[in-house]
Structure formats: C-alpha cells, structure tokens
Amino acid sequence: MKKSYYSIGIMSGTSLDGLDIALCKFENDREKQNKTSLWKYEIINTQFVEYKPFWKEKLQNAHFLSALELKKLETEWTDFVAENVNNFVLQSKEFNFSNLDCISSHGHTIFHQPAQNKGELGFTLQVGNGAMLAAKTGCQVVCDFRQTDVALGGQGAPLVPIGDELLFADYDFCLNLGGIANISFNTFHQNKTSRIAFDICPCNMVLNFLSNQLGFAYDKGGKLAKQGKIDKKLLQKLNHLTFYSESYPKSLGREWVEQNIFPLLHLPQNIETVESQQKIKDFLHTLTYHSAFQIAESIKKTEGGLEKSIRKKRKVLVTGGGAYNDVLIHYLKELSPQVEILKGNSTLIAYKEALIFAFLGVLRLRKQTNTLATVTGAVKDSCGGTIYLAEPMTFSSS
Missing domain, CATH: 3.30.420.40 (ATPase, nucleotide binding domain)
Known part of the structure; x- marks a missing residue:
C-alpha cells in the first residue's frame, strides 16, 4: 500500500x-x-x-x-x-x-x-x-x-472526526464553527478510547441569514453583533430547545433550523427603520452568545469522560469561518475558562474541512x-x- x-x-x-x-x-x-x-x-x-x-x-x-x-x-x-x-x-x-x-x-x-x-x-x-x-x-x-x-x-454526520483523530491528535477537542458548530474529541472509558463527535448548534447558517437582512453577506468580525444586545426572552427560548438535552450521536441540518430557529425570530417587515435594524442586531448578538453558550456547555459536559491530561488546560482547536467572529470567540473564552481556545492558522481555519x-x-x-x-x-x-x-x-x- x-x-x-x-x-x-x-x-x-x-x-x-x-x-x-x-x-x-x-x-x-x-x-x-x-x-x-x-x-x-x-x-x-x-x-x-x-x-x-x-x-x-x-x-x-x-x-x-x-x-x-x-x-x-x-x-x-x-x-x-x-x-x-x-x-x-x-x-x-x-x-x-x-x-x-x-x-x-x-x-x-x-x-x-x-x-x-x-x-x-x-x-x-x-x-x-x-x-x-x-x-x-x-x-x-x-x-x-x-x-x-x-x-x-x-x-x-459528522464525517470530519476520523480526520481529527488521525491528523490532529495533539488537541483534546476539535471545534468547527461553520454553518453548524460541531465538536470532536476522544473519550476514555474502561481502558478503551473512542472518538465522539456531534453537532452542537447552528452557527454561521443563522448568523449569515440575519446579516443578509441588513445587506451583508456575513457578520465580519462580529461587528454587527457588537452593536446589539442580548434578548433574554429569545435566549431562554433558544436554550430550551429539546435538541440540546438529547444525547449524542446527533446532527443538525437546514430542516431543523427552519423548523426550530427561524420561527423564534420575528423579523420586522420594514427593515429600513433604525428600530428594525437594531432589532436584527440584537438577534445577531443573542444568537452569537447562544452558540458560544451551547459550545461551552458541551465542553463542560464531556470533560469528565476524557483521558487524564498532564496539561493544566485542555487544548481546543478552533477552525471554520466563525473563528474570525471576535464576539463569538470572546464569549467562548469567557464561558470556558477551563480550556485553552486555540485558533488554527488562516489556511487551516478556512480549509480544514476540505483538507479532511x-x-x-x-x-x-x-x-x-x-x-x-x-x-x-x-x-x-x-x-x-x-x-x-x-x-x-x-x-x-x-
């Protein structure tokens, strides 16, 4: 061979x-x-x-x-x-x-x-x-x-984890922030190591959709989200979606987002007003925080099943377009102080999925x-x- x-x-x-x-x-x-x-x-x-x-x-x-x-x-x-x-x-x-x-x-x-x-x-x-x-x-x-x-x-789905295991074994977690946020890691149970991975939550699929309403292809650097604030009622509804309480294996697709996320976003009919634009920015900030929160929760829940590490902090490799969203990364670091968030280089961030x-x-x-x-x-x-x-x-x- x-x-x-x-x-x-x-x-x-x-x-x-x-x-x-x-x-x-x-x-x-x-x-x-x-x-x-x-x-x-x-x-x-x-x-x-x-x-x-x-x-x-x-x-x-x-x-x-x-x-x-x-x-x-x-x-x-x-x-x-x-x-x-x-x-x-x-x-x-x-x-x-x-x-x-x-x-x-x-x-x-x-x-x-x-x-x-x-x-x-x-x-x-x-x-x-x-x-x-x-x-x-x-x-x-x-x-x-x-x-x-x-x-x-x-x-x-997801299919990327076999590549995470064979190409990126030096990291405890591989986190991809694409249209859907997904994570991959090894668990250790009864002297046996197994690769686990699952889709966590919508990410750029929804953030791009909301950015489109304001005339942008995506929220570059999270600048639009920075201008908004958290809608607590919306955040509560998002975090109570049943998918997040389900055990893995599990995956997400467009169908789920259309059935569960979009109905919670009551978009204003007249997008030209300042109030309407601010509402969408609030949605953006809320969905960005929501993604970071669900990712942080997933990491916390899985840490106990990982193999013992000599490192003070476990390493999380972050790739995908969301790695450039400063608001998302800020919240992720804030909500996950027990791990080290490490972004790949620019080529790996953009092309890790194509590589795998x-x-x-x-x-x-x-x-x-x-x-x-x-x-x-x-x-x-x-x-x-x-x-x-x-x-x-x-x-x-x-």
Whole structure:
C-alpha cells in the first residue's frame, strides 16, 4: 500500500459562502503512537470560489425544486465545480497533477433526514455528479461519503472526526464553527478510547441569514453583533430547545433550523427603520452568545469522560469561518475558562474541512475506515464513498 497520497478536497458547506478547494498531501507514518498523529498532512495549494448571488439563491432554495429541476441544478453545479477545479489545476503550475490520486468531493447538502431522528425517513442527499466530475477533470473522483453510514442506521454526520483523530491528535477537542458548530474529541472509558463527535448548534447558517437582512453577506468580525444586545426572552427560548438535552450521536441540518430557529425570530417587515435594524442586531448578538453558550456547555459536559491530561488546560482547536467572529470567540473564552481556545492558522481555519474530505477520499482508496460508528450511531464503522474512475489528467495551459 502506498505511503504518500495527493488528493484535492472540495467542500461546499451550509453557510453558503462558496466552494473550498484544497490540494493536499498525506503521508502515513505507522511509527507514531499514542497521542501523536499517525498521518502527516500538507496543504499544498488552495482556492476559494465565492458563490455569486445566483448560486446562493439556487442552493438555498434547492429543496423546493421538482425532481427534474433538482437534477438540472446538480448538472449545472457539477459543471461549475469541474470548471473551477480545472482552473485551479492550471494555476497550480508547481505541482505535477499526474501524481494526483483523487478528487474528493463532499457535494452540497440539499436534504438531511437521518434515520436516528424521530419522524424522519432515513436519507441524506448531496448534489454533485461524480461521474460527470471525473469525466470533465480526467481524474478519479470519490464522493457520496454519507450514504453508507445512513444505510447502516447512522446520522451520516459528522464525517470530519476520523480526520481529527488521525491528523490532529495533539488537541483534546476539535471545534468547527461553520454553518453548524460541531465538536470532536476522544473519550476514555474502561481502558478503551473512542472518538465522539456531534453537532452542537447552528452557527454561521443563522448568523449569515440575519446579516443578509441588513445587506451583508456575513457578520465580519462580529461587528454587527457588537452593536446589539442580548434578548433574554429569545435566549431562554433558544436554550430550551429539546435538541440540546438529547444525547449524542446527533446532527443538525437546514430542516431543523427552519423548523426550530427561524420561527423564534420575528423579523420586522420594514427593515429600513433604525428600530428594525437594531432589532436584527440584537438577534445577531443573542444568537452569537447562544452558540458560544451551547459550545461551552458541551465542553463542560464531556470533560469528565476524557483521558487524564498532564496539561493544566485542555487544548481546543478552533477552525471554520466563525473563528474570525471576535464576539463569538470572546464569549467562548469567557464561558470556558477551563480550556485553552486555540485558533488554527488562516489556511487551516478556512480549509480544514476540505483538507479532511481530501483525506476521506484517500482512506476510501485504501479501503480503510473513514466513518466512525461512535460518532454517527451506525451499527458499525464503515468505509464510505463512491469511486468514479477516469483516465489520467492531461492539462495544457495553451
């Protein structure tokens, strides 16, 4: 089995900001043991493709489309992804892409109703035509990572924890502040270590939605939230949502947010008034604090089950767009004084999910576990992902 692999990870998340593309190298190091990662990684090159309003609107409303319209959207979106991957390849002149092992695409989630949740049928759908992407890029593609786990009775999410365990073992917690805030950590019980992870609460999905009402794509640095104050009644309603008292494994999707969060936000009809704008800023501040509070509570609840540490404070690696929200990070540090909040470097913050999906593709090629039952609630671990073969890539800048 090969020791080194090159993979392009592609991520399109619930925050709908754009497409993350990351060319990564992974090297297996079986000599490392215990808390030191068994794999080394390198992010060689990256590119962020911001979604234009056209794509944001299309993807945000895709769940309302007919079957025919949804398939048309998938074809258009796959063509968009392939075009940007090919441009990315042509711009990365220092790397020989004949050495590329795979493109690993998360796709874009349209529906997520796993079997574990009451009243749900047990399915998940990420658009992205793997065969088409392979044909248009000339490289084998790994995609549809969630399907096998859902078929095994799991949540199909989160998938990142296997990467946290094998690439970032030096941290006690890995916290991702994306559209949804999720956390990953190892528990120690009866001399056995198990990886646990779950979605904590909505994060940028709701914060971006509220920022859009004020004409902004997102709340840069938390500046809009800073101008608001906590709405205590709203905060109380948010913190009493039943999801937060449920035990893991558990995951969140757009459907849950639309059914449970949005109805609590009574948006003003006339957004032009100063009073209306202030109300939305208050909502922003409240939801930002709410996210920090729920994250802090999750860390407190899980600390007792962690393996004993020689460090005075346990380390929390924070990545995702929310890492740049100063208000969110301030509250998180204030509410979690017992841990050390450490933000990754700018590349890792932006591309950690793309990095790990690139890694999931490598594990799939090696026929090794890339989805953990302790995380998703499935009946067993699995090796998820569909592989589409293609001829070696041949590119020309002419």
